[in-house]
Amino acid sequence: xxxxxxxxxxxxxxxxxxxxxxxxxxxxxxxxxxxxxxxxxxxxxxxxxxxxxxxxxxxxxxxxxxxxxxxxxxxxxxxxxxxxxxxxxxxxxxxxxxxxxxxxxxxxxxxxxxxxxxxxxxxxxxxxxxxxxxxxxxxxxxxxxxxxxxxxxxxxxxxxxxxxxxxxxxxxxxxxxxxxxxxxxxxxxxxxxxxxxxxxxxxxxxxxxxxxxxxxxxxxxxxx
Amino acid sequence: xxxxxxxxxxxxxxxxxxxxxxxxxxxxxxxxxxxxxxxxxxxxxxxxxxxxxxxxxxxxxxxxxxxxxxxxxxxxxxxxxxxxxxxxxxxxxxxxxxxxxxxxxxxxxxxxxxxxxxxxxxxxxxxxxxxxxxxxxxxxxxxxxxxxxxxxxxxxxxxxxxxxxxxxxxxxxxxxxxxxxxxxxxxxxxxxxxxxxxxxxxxxxxxxxxxxxxxxxxxxxxxxxxxxxxxxxxxxxxxxxxxxxxxxxxxxxxxxxxxxxxxxxxxxxxxxxxxxxxxxxxxxxxxxxxxxxxxxxxxxxxxxxxxxxxxxxxxxx
Numbered sequence: 001x002x003x004x005x006x007x008x009x010x011x012x013x014x015x016x017x018x019x020x021x022x023x024x025x026x027x028x029x030x031x032x033x034x035x036x037x038x039x040x041x042x043x044x045x046x047x048x049x050x051x052x053x054x055x056x057x058x059x060x061x062x063x064x065x066x067x068x069x070x071x072x073x074x075x076x077x078x079x080x081x082x083x084x085x086x087x088x089x090x091x092x093x094x095x096x097x098x099x100x101x102x103x104x105x106x107x108x109x110x111x112x113x114x115x116x117x118x119x120x121x122x123x124x125x126x127x128x129x130x131x132x133x134x135x136x137x138x139x140x141x142x143x144x145x146x147x148x149x150x151x152x153x154x155x156x157x158x159x160x161x162x163x164x165x166x167x168x169x170x171x172x173x174x175x176x177x178x179x180x181x182x183x184x185x186x187x188x189x190x191x192x193x194x195x196x197x198x199x200x201x202x203x204x205x206x207x208x209x210x211x212x213x214x215x216x217x218x219x220x221x222x223x224x
Numbered sequence: 225x226x227x228x229x230x231x232x233x234x235x236x237x238x239x240x241x242x243x244x245x246x247x248x249x250x251x252x253x254x255x256x257x258x259x260x261x262x263x264x265x266x267x268x269x270x271x272x273x274x275x276x277x278x279x280x281x282x283x284x285x286x287x288x289x290x291x292x293x294x295x296x297x298x299x300x301x302x303x304x305x306x307x308x309x310x311x312x313x314x315x316x317x318x319x320x321x322x323x324x325x326x327x328x329x330x331x332x333x334x335x336x337x338x339x340x341x342x343x344x345x346x347x348x349x350x351x352x353x354x355x356x357x358x359x360x361x362x363x364x365x366x367x368x369x370x371x372x373x374x375x376x377x378x379x380x381x382x383x384x385x386x387x388x389x390x391x392x393x394x395x396x397x398x399x400x401x402x403x404x405x406x407x408x409x410x411x412x413x414x415x416x417x418x419x420x421x422x423x424x425x426x427x428x429x430x431x432x433x434x435x436x437x438x439x440x441x442x443x444x445x446x447x448x449x450x451x452x453x454x455x456x457x458x459x460x461x462x463x464x465x466x467x468x469x470x471x472x473x474x475x476x477x478x479x480x481x482x483x484x485x486x487x488x489x490x491x492x493x494x495x496x497x498x499x500x501x502x503x504x505x506x507x508x509x510x511x512x513x514x515x516x517x518x519x520x521x522x523x524x525x526x527x528x529x530x531x532x533x534x535x536x537x538x539x540x541x
């Protein structure tokens with residue numbers, strides 16, 4: 001088969017890492033404990049940083065190495081630690097009960113979304129000479145799964161994790177599709193991310209102290 | 225021809241004789257992890273000898289279904305032991321009988337007759353175990369079929385020997401997403417089919433939570449020996465399929481020389497030790513899931529295999 005030509009070591013390892021990242025997203029979608037969400041997100045980010053390092057090695061780009069290190073430091077270690085200490089332990093979050101559908105339904109919808117993203121990114125549509133063909137549909141699937149996590153969960157912290165998953169998906173697609181992604185853009189995204197998490201921390205911990213409830217499902221009461 | 229017939233017999237003998245050792249070693253290892261001394265590795269052989277010596281008690285409500293079930297189930301496991309790659313990587317004389325899907329059918333037949341026997345005596349626990357086992361089986365089957373499709377995507381067949389060769393000849397298949405996801409899903413199914421920890425606890429039998437043990441609660445004596453022996457053989461067979469076909473396809477003899485088959489036996493034990501170690505780690509580190517979350521576990525297995533097939537559609541293998 002034509003697309004099988006991409007079976008270089010780089011291609012295989014990128015495909016593999018992206019599949020593992022997809023599994024992390026599924027694990028996040030399928031678990032019910034806040035600690036797990038953060039753990040899986042951290043794991044996914046470490047895998048993402050490994051993928052970035054592989055792309056950096058293949059193309060010999062210094063700025064991608066910097067990105068790999070930044071990903072590992074900020075997303076793999078920084079954000080999970082921060083979320084765990086500042087949100088989960090402070091608010092004593094354990095079990096996420098604010099979900100709008102059952103976990104099985106969420107997982108099935110996740111499967112459908114994954115199949116959908118494979119369908120819309122058929123091999124014929126991908127640019128020629130792509131190192132790892134599976135990365136494109138998988139990053140699409142991770143984006144959709146992150147969005148699904150935000151839809152299914154009602155707790156603000158869980159929605160934050162969903163959004164971070166989504167961002168990982170975007171990043172994965174970006175580094176493989178356009179290895180020459182401008183460094184300044186990526187750095188800006190990182191800054192945004194940290195700022196967003198910080199704002200979320202301040203906001204949610206204030207919210208939690210006052211209302212002891214951070215589920216967006218509560219906002220339905222405001223409807224006219 | 226004579227060699228292959230000897231190998232054929234040898235393979236079934238290996239499954240018959242080493243299956244209690246495998247389960248016994250796992251039980252011992254789990255006890256050690258839990259800081260206990262645990263039963264001897266050979267304990268299950270003594271158990272078998274004891275049960276075989278005892279006479280059996282049969283309810284006067286039981287029909288021929290109950291009486292025949294242990295024999296049918298045992299025969300099913302023996303049949304499967306003849307057709308899957310356990311010690312050789314080339315088909316033995318009886319391997320033409322079925323492919324992976326056929327093997328799965330034979331295994332489900334064994335489960336089916338045991339469930340019938342559980343229902344037949346009208347004991348409440350038997351019916352409870354049978355209904356739970358059928359529910360799990362009905363969810364595990366689609367996932368299993370999906371796993372076979374991932375096998376098909378990799379080796380363009382549903383034959384365990386061809387799959388073994390396909391992986392053995394091009395080791396990079398081992399890290400292909402399709403194969404990896406199929407392997408993971410199959411491992412989850414091995415846990416489900418043998419009642420290991422996320423589904424049910426293999427060492428503790430508490431009436432309220434038992435599934436596999438509930439169905440066979442009425443059996444005693446020789447019949448019980450057959451049923452238990454059969455379940456150990458099933459565990460042994462599924463673990464060796466997992467290792468020989470999915471994870472480590474090397475180290476099997478060809479079907480031409482006797483020596484290759486003999487060397488394959490200790491190698492098989494090494495592979496099973498690896499597989500058993502992983503199972504022991506899982507058994508001792510995570511908790512049993514609630515009964516209705518088993519559906520989620522199996523749904524996850526189904527999903528993994530499905531994503532694997534979808535991936536093969538994009539990257540072509």
